[in-house]
Amino acid sequence: MSRAMIAMSGGVDSSVAAFLMKEQGYECVGATMKLFHNKDIGIRREHSCCTLEDVEDARSVAYRLGMLHYVFNFSNRFQECVIDRFVRAYETGTTPNPCIDCNRYLKFEKLFERADILECDYIVTGHYARIEYDDTSGKYLLKKAVDENKDQSYMLYTMTQEQLKRTRFPLGMLTKPEVRAIAEANGFCNAHKHDSQDICFVQNGRYTDFIRQYTGQSYPEGKFIDTDGNVLGTHKGIIHYTVGQHRKLGISLPKAMYVCRICAEQNTVVLGEKTDLYAKETEICDFHWISGRIQKQPVRCKAKVRYRQPEQWATVIPLANGNVRLVFDEPQQAVTPGQAAVLYEGDIVLGGGVIV
Numbered sequence: 001m002s003r004a005m006i007a008m009s010g011g012v013d014s015s016v017a018a019f020l021m022k023e024q025g026y027e028c029v030g031a032t033m034k035l036f037h038n039k040d041i042g043i044r045r046e047h048s049c050c051t052l053e054d055v056e057d058a059r060s061v062a063y064r065l066g067m068l069h070y071v072f073n074f075s076n077r078f079q080e081c082v083i084d085r086f087v088r089a090y091e092t093g094t095t096p097n098p099c100i101d102c103n104r105y106l107k108f109e110k111l112f113e114r115a116d117i118l119e120c121d122y123i124v125t126g127h128y129a130r131i132e133y134d135d136t137s138g139k140y141l142l143k144k145a146v147d148e149n150k151d152q153s154y155m156l157y158t159m160t161q162e163q164l165k166r167t168r169f170p171l172g173m174l175t176k177p178e179v180r181a182i183a184e185a186n187g188f189c190n191a192h193k194h195d196s197q198d199i200c201f202v203q204n205g206r207y208t209d210f211i212r213q214y215t216g217q218s219y220p221e222g223k224f225i226d227t228d229g230n231v232l233g234t235h236k237g238i239i240h241y242t243v244g245q246h247r248k249l250g251i252s253l254p255k256a257m258y259v260c261r262i263c264a265e266q267n268t269v270v271l272g273e274k275t276d277l278y279a280k281e282t283e284i285c286d287f288h289w290i291s292g293r294i295q296k297q298p299v300r301c302k303a304k305v306r307y308r309q310p311e312q313w314a315t316v317i318p319l320a321n322g323n324v325r326l327v328f329d330e331p332q333q334a335v336t337p338g339q340a341a342v343l344y345e346g347d348i349v350l351g352g353g354v355i356v
Contacts, residue, residue, distance in 0.1 A: 003121050007031055010056070010193075012180060012188065014126035016179045017125065022065050029118060033107075034071055034074065036201055064186070078102070098201075100340055127171065128150040129143065129169045139161060161290075211239055233253075234251070243262065244258060244334030244336060258334075259271060260272040281325055282326050282335045284326055287351060288351050288353060299316040302344045304344070324353065341355050
């Protein structure tokens with residue numbers, strides 16, 4: 001009998017993933033990752049993860065399913081690879097995606113280490129995505145979920161062939177209402193529990209408050225300038241801004257203007273009109289091809305440069321330095337440094353990287 005470690009956050013998705021794996025005949029153990037201490041980062045609200053309630057909910061479901069349940073303290077790794085990277089990104093004028101970092105360095109790195117220690121064959125999560133083996137290429141494919149409204153394949157582009165081989169996503173063929181119905185039918189305590197917010201360690205969505213509290217630093221004011229270099233006013237610190245932003249700029253302007261660029265070295269924020277936000281191409285670093293085969297020739301595919309964006313036709317051009325140039329058929333709005341660009345061929349994820 002194959003043994004599976006279920007990553008259990010205390011939410012309904014991972015709980016149903018555990019149930020489905022048990023139904024398929026796997027020997028299952030539950031694992032909850034303790035990623036941070038709420039008191040250490042100033043969180044007191046109920047809509048956060050890593051609370052005692054979340055651990056108890058995960059343990060309750062594991063007990064109901066007759067599973068062993070472990071809690072692993074990965075707070076040091078989470079701080080180093082997620083929180084610190086998040087803070088550095090805003091300090092250098094880019095916009096991070098901490099969920100991708102968490103998947104890369106915690107769920108599919110540290111958790112695999114513990115799975116090996118406990119002699120588990122597979123890691124199982126509640127992600128909405130699919131994994132299939134392609135007989136023709138001899139490769140594992142990462143594919144979009146059937147429910148495109150919940151699809152999380154964008155967040156998983158860093159997965160390797162070995163990780164895909166040893167990972168199961170039982171929810172990839174289900175919709176969220178179907179998942180909740182399964183949880184309710186089995187009497188799970190979290191059947192109607194809220195979904196956790198995207199940035200689990202940021203209090204009430206105010207990431208700037210979190211950064212100041214976490215670092216103990218203040219961030220100096222600087223100049224707003226237009227695309228010609230003319231001074232428009234004073235900004236309150238570059239951590240407050242991201243490309244595409246046009247609200248809460250804090251200055252009076254004669255017309256609607258948008259953040260087009262953040263220059264950390266000069267401590268300036270460049271404002272422009274909406275048309276100035278559009279770009280036909282961008283460079284992508286830290287690029288990962290899921291097949292493991294680095295492409296040498298241009299590739300036609302679709303791409304998205306943020307999680308909720310519809311995919312757009314583009315040409316991917318490999319560069320000599322290992323990066324790729326992404327050239328869109330049509331200019332795209334607010335291509336934001338620090339965010340992920342992810343490539344698709346139909347419902348298959350080809351790979352992705354970080355926008356330079």
